[in-house]
Amino acid sequence: MKRSQYSALLTDLYELTMLAGYFDEGMHQKPAVFDLFFRTNPFTGSYAVFAGLEPALHYLEGLRFTEDDLDYLKSLEIFKPAFLHFLRDFRFTGRVTAPPEGTVVFANEPLLTVEGTLAEAQFVETALLNIINFQTLAATKAARIRLSAGDGEVLEFGLRRAQGPDGGLSVARAAFIGGVRSTSNVWAGERFGIPVKGTHAHSWIMAFADELSAFRAYADSFPDACILLVDTYDTLKSGLPNALTVARELRERGHELFGIRLDSGDLAYLSKEARRLFDEAGFPGVKIVASNELDEYVIHSIRDEGGRIDIYGVGTRLATCDGEGGGALGGVYKLVRFDGRPKLKVTSDIAKATLPDCKRVLRGIKRDGSFLMDILCLKEENIASGARVYDPTNPLRNTTVPEGVTLEEIRQTVMEGGEITVESPPLQEMADRSLAELQRLPEGSLRLFNPHRYKVAMSQGLHDLRSRLMEEIRRND
Structure with a gap:
């Protein structure tokens, strides 16, 4: 195993306090699913280049609290002995789904999906965002x-x-x-x-x-x-x-x-x-x-x-990733399923409402090999030509999948049971992938000024689930 270069203490304090609270409430072992995504394409452009997966996976695989780590946490005098004892054997044993590095990706679609116990999937939020956000931003700038x-x-x-x-x-x-x-x-x-x-x-x-x-x-x-x-x-x-x-x-x-x-x-x-x-x-x-x-x-x-x-x-x-819309990717990490039920974050701004549950990311490819749109759908949902799809930021905008479009899944399971399941390709292969995929974007997507906006849509099933959950939340409130 290639050891991670990152400490388990590469985290925000609130990840640890939440983890301690879940432990006290007996919730820490319940299953949870989180999506890592960004809401706005960087540099006022129309795309991003996904990077940082290999170091992120090595971080997860090598996640351990050392005795020095535990001594430091004890010195803070805010954590109970039972919780610190729990951390001594803490490991990430979950599943991660992601596209290959070098894949061209877009706002509002999940890059990583992390599945595991609530303790595992929640705790790794800060480190994953730190690794993925910057490397994806830098790859895009490059x-x-x-x-x-x-x-x-x-x-x-x-x-x-x-x-x-x-x-x-x-x-x-x-x-x-x-x-x-x-x-x-x-x-x-x-x-x-x-x-x-x-x-x-x-x-x-x-x-x-x-x-x-x-x-x-x-x-x-x-x-x-x-x-x-x-x-x-x-x-x-x-x-x-x-x-x-x-x-x-x-x-x-x-x-x-x-x-x-x-x-x-x-x-x-x-x-x-x-x-x-x-x-x-x-x-x-x-x-x-x-x-x-x-x-x-x-x-x-x-x-x-x-x-x-x-x-x-x-x-x-x-x-430094300098430029308008640069500086930080703005990636977020949101709970989409917990204890067997889909979860939704709702705000007054529909554009910031999350997309619930476990999802697939399908890329629509035209007969000439160029990319048409990406479609987010529920895990077991079947999508074909003629299916109606919706803009996640404005569901009133909707269209149908044209005839002759092939739908390909762009993500795969890259970690299972806390162990990396795919061999990371050479950097050269990642670079070749990004160049090839950029050339397959719709005309105008690569312009520096007023680029064409690539379509990311949600399926009928995902649209209906989000609408139902929103209505349930409103009724409960």
């Missing part, structure tokens, strides 16, 4: 950036701006799943097998007597992987001319300059000038790398203005 780059390569180098060491590792892993296939983070390279790449800092140039000497020294050390940062003093007047000098000297010794990096100024204009200068000098193979607060919108603008960038180094705005 996908948006990668798509904006077109044929250009994207390098993730946000470690120094990431939310701590674990954040740096998580974003490198998730970014790879989203389509960013290399990182500057050496630890992530060792940990996950991600290719590592990098250049040098301005301080390298400043440590030498002059820019040309710095370039020559770096080329001597790395003659076959030399990327020169050309904007320390003046990109056009010194940086690019000195880089051309070193390119000629490398060629004379049987090597080729790999590339130059632009880190400031008008990147579209400077990249066009750099491309012209190197092409005219007989170096069409030299790569142009750009950095400096890049994101999907900046990259889109550079390409729209005819920029000639081959590799985009994206740091802060990827590592």
Whole structure:
């Protein structure tokens, strides 16, 4: 078993106080089902890329309270000895249903469904949200950036701006799943097998007597992987001319300059000038790398203005998931079934009412292989062409499943009896999945501005169950 890197104390205090209360009431062993989902697609977009499942499953499989953990909880002086004794043998022994990592997912559909005793399924809420929320958000941001780059390569180098060491590792892993296939983070390279790449800092140039000497020294050390940062003093007047000098000297010794990096100024204009200068000098193979607060919108603008960038180094705005609708995925974890009965959270806002009971997530696929809509239905419900389906946020909007649409289940059981039941594929396979699925979305779904909204619907049976439960709650109130 691969041991979890997470402590059992990676939780909010209220998970423990609720667990202690359930224990006191004799409710802790009753069966419960929770759904983990998000209500709004991140970055004002139309999709998300699911990530974080493998570390989440290892957390569940390795969940243990150590003696040090128990000593700390005892020191808080709020928990009874019998409850602390119960925690000593506490394990997750339940079932988890989820899509594969790299699957394109949408608001209001369950990502993880967690089934187990109330104690088990409730306690893991905080850790699962912590793991899934951030990695899914980062994978989605990476996908948006990668798509904006077109044929250009994207390098993730946000470690120094990431939310701590674990954040740096998580974003490198998730970014790879989203389509960013290399990182500057050496630890992530060792940990996950991600290719590592990098250049040098301005301080390298400043440590030498002059820019040309710095370039020559770096080329001597790395003659076959030399990327020169050309904007320390003046990109056009010194940086690019000195880089051309070193390119000629490398060629004379049987090597080729790999590339130059632009880190400031008008990147579209400077990249066009750099491309012209190197092409005219007989170096069409030299790569142009750009950095400096890049994101999907900046990259889109550079390409729209005819920029000639081959590799985009994206740091802060990827590592911190910066952008409108970013910062946090907003995933939630809600009870949908308890002690054999479906459960429903009702608010005055129908859009925030939960979808009760155990559900399947079906993806409607058109004859040409493109995705049409996702349908949430009850576990034993049969859905076919012609079935009426409803918008979960506004049931007055409804339609029927068209003829010729194939319905495929996108989730599977990934943990049973507290043990992982599926082998996690390589990150490369996850990344290939996300790219392939993004290309199958309806036209307009990948736009940065005013994207097409992918349909997520609920079945007739789920609609009727939710309506019945709402009416029962109103009558009881």
